[in-house]
Amino acid sequence: MILITGATGHLGTAVLETLLQKTDPSQLAALVRDEQKAAGLKAQGVSIRVGSYHDSASLDQAMRGIEKVLLISGGGEDDALQQHYNVIDAAQRAGVRCLAYTSRALKDPATLANQLMERHFQTEAYIQASGLPYILFRNILYMDVLPLFTGPQVLETGINLPAGQGRVAYALRSEMGEAIANVLLESSCDNRVYRFTGSEAYSFADVAAALAGAAGQPVRYTPIEAATFAAGMQARGVPELATRRTIGFLTDIKNGQEAEVSPELETVLGRPPMSLAEGVKLLYKF
Known part of the structure; x- marks a missing residue:
């Protein structure tokens, strides 16, 4: 039986969508904080386990009968790392046979500007x-974050970010969720590390060009301080904290932390991941 934590979040939903297409729902469990948000999963036959990363007792209950756990990384709370430790400890107590974790594909964890990412490693x-x-x-x-970086008025304002000529091998969250589900179903738990990226790395000038092509009007990227x-x-x-974290992401992009390309997402999906041009049309609703 496979337990998906953070099951009603964006990535958890994407993972479960594929799992439900490819395996019996009686083999799936979902850890959720709010049972009402999981009503759709329950209706499909998924076992709902109510709990949180903060609550070790609820995690112990959630792990009962579970062989494989997907720990989807938590948010930006100050105690996020301890929350992860709580899940790992519960999996260990329960004798889980496989623990999977959603980490980050970054070039050099030792030189990160965005210290929030250190908790992954x-x-x-x-x-x-x-x-x-x-x-x-x-x-x-995720390619899905592009509208957050560019802002809702990007066609009027252009893209103005402190990312220099840094590049990112963006991939859609839904395709990463699909690939994760494929691995959970097909792979033995052999201490394997997967790097899931798009097939090409793009600068914000490339993002601007893709937007211009989709919108049929000029869009310019201007690197700023x-x-x-x-x-x-x-x-x-x-808020200052949100600004600081955003600048951390963009500084790491500028420094090449997100630029490395791996073929593993394409291999696990069995097809090329969505390109930037296609993704921009989807995400900006052209």
Whole structure:
């Protein structure tokens, strides 16, 4: 039986959509904080386990009868790393036979500007030290975040970000969820590390060109300084923490942290992942 944590979130939903197409729902369980949000999963025959990463007792209950767990990384809370440790500890207590984790495909964890990402590699180390058989999914930045970076008025304003000429091998979250589900169903738990990225790395100038092609009008990318970007965010009332984290993401992009391309997503999907041009049409609803 496979337990998916964070089952009603975006990635958890994508994973479960594929699992439900390819295996009996009686073999699936979903860890959720709000049972009402999982009503659709329950109706399809998925076992609903109510709990949270904070609550070790609920995690122990959720792990009963489970052979394989997908730990979907938590949010940006201060105790996010401890939350991950709680899930790993519960899996260990339950004698789970395989623990999978959604980590990040970054070039050099030792030189990250966005310190929030460090917890992924600390979680990896904790899993490896636990002695549990594991699978690590190192996922690239979701293509889905592009509208958040460019803003809703991008056709009028262009793209103005402190990302230099940095490139990202974006992939759609839905395709990464599909690939993760394929691995969970087909792979033995052999301490394998997968790097899931798109087939090509793109700069924000490439994003602007893709938007221009889809919209039929010019769109320009202008690299700006981080201080200028921060001032603009402040003027719009964006909280300082959110601004700092966004700049961290963009600085890592500028420094090439997200640029490495791996063929593994294409291999596991059995087809090329969606290109930037196709993804822009989907995400910006052209």
